[in-house]
Amino acid sequence: MIAAQIPGPSWLHSLPTRFKLLVLLVSGAVLFPVDDILILATCVGLVIGLYASLGSKGLVQLRLLRPFGFMMVFILGLHAISGTVETGVSVVLRLTAMVLMANLVSVTTRMDDMLDAVYPIFLPLKWIGGSPRKPALAVTLVIRFAPVLLNVYGCLQDAFRARTGRHSSWRLIAPLALQALKMSENVAEALTARGGSKGLSNND
Amino acid sequence: MSDRSLVQVAFYAALIAALGLLPPIAIPFLGGVPITAQSLGVMLAGIMLGPVRGALAVLLFLFLVALGAPLLAGGRGGLAVFASPSVGFLIGWPVGAFVAGLIMQKTRQLNVLIAAVIAAVVGGIGVIYGFGIPGLVAMTDLTFDKAAMGTAVYLPGDFVKVIIAAVVAQTVARGLPQALLSRA
Secondary structure, eight states, X not given: OOOOOOOSOSHHHHXXXXXXXXXXXXXXXXXXXXXXXXXXXXXXXXXXHHHHTTOHHHHXXXXXXXXXXXXXXXXXXXXXXXXXXXXXXXXHHHHHHHHHHHXXXXXXXXXXXXXXXXXXXXXXXXXXXXXXXXXXXXXXXXXXXXXXXXXXXXXXXXXXXXXXXOSOOGGGHHHHHHHHHHHHHHHHHHXXXXXXXXXXXXXX | OOHHHHHHHHHHHHHHHHHHHSOOEEOGGGTTOEEOSHHHHHHHHHHHHOHHHHHHHHHHHHXXXXXXXXXXXXXXXXXXXXXXXXXXXXXXXXXXXXXXXXXXXXXXXXXXHHHHHHHIIIIIIIIHHHHHHHHHHHHHOOOHHXXXXXXXXXXXXXXXXXXXXXXXXXXXXXXXXXXXXXXX
16 A cells, blocks of 8 residues: 655655655645735746656646546635635635645655654653554554455455345445454554564563 | 554555445435435444544545545545545544544443444544535635535435444454454
């Protein structure tokens, strides 16, 4: 399971992750109170320019935002009903600029770099006797087990089809939830047998 | 946090991810509005794991999304979803799971099915919309009524999920009572 990414390298990939996050945070805070349509449209243009600076693979990425586009049309529609089209236009432009900007950071940063960059926010866990590495372990477990659970669901679906001839049913969610808890017992035991997550805190 | 709790939290976060990756089901009697099972996962996390672990499972899931994993229904992910108009709903998710878990814990004397319906309606719908609609207002400058109107199409689907979550909780309680950790 890989995050949707623009394959690197590029000048945006090589910027430090924390710098990119900081720019994103600041530009979001600066843009939020702006209502001027001209300024906002310029910002959207600039962000699209940033995508274009990555070449065609950057521009292709813009196409993935189609569901977001539908949402924007919907919001503009609601504003039109209320008779506040102008506010609607500036809202849509502002949201487009912010979403495109945030997306750009995500698609040019590897997940593990992102995890490293935000690691310090978990340091306070030490004060309450936890390990700041536990969240990273939990992230790894989720990435590993989401496909496993999909696989389990696939097996449940096959069995269901063999019994009923129908493709799928919401009834399969109960056994899926049960299997998830049962598997988590085994994994927890395996983790404990290998020294447990407590062992992590000794190495800090 | 014990190894066991950590792994349970991770498995439920994975379950929320897996449910979001299942193809959306169009419910015929709702006019074919497609519903995804993802928020069902949020309700289940609270109902099954209890307030703390349930909320942590949802937070862990959102953390992965923020890191860039495309795990939200429809393959969305990354920081962009936290800049989108629906961010209020995402903020409401962990709180909703917490409240749902708390209700399960406090209503031990009630039948599992009934308790789970209450937990899912209050935590999974009330709390989540309680964050989602003001979030929409803040992000889009729409009036509260218009924002509420815009989200109303999803309400019938969410009530279907309440029923499913409750039936799932009851099935689990019958099949493996100790798995209903919110009441263990």
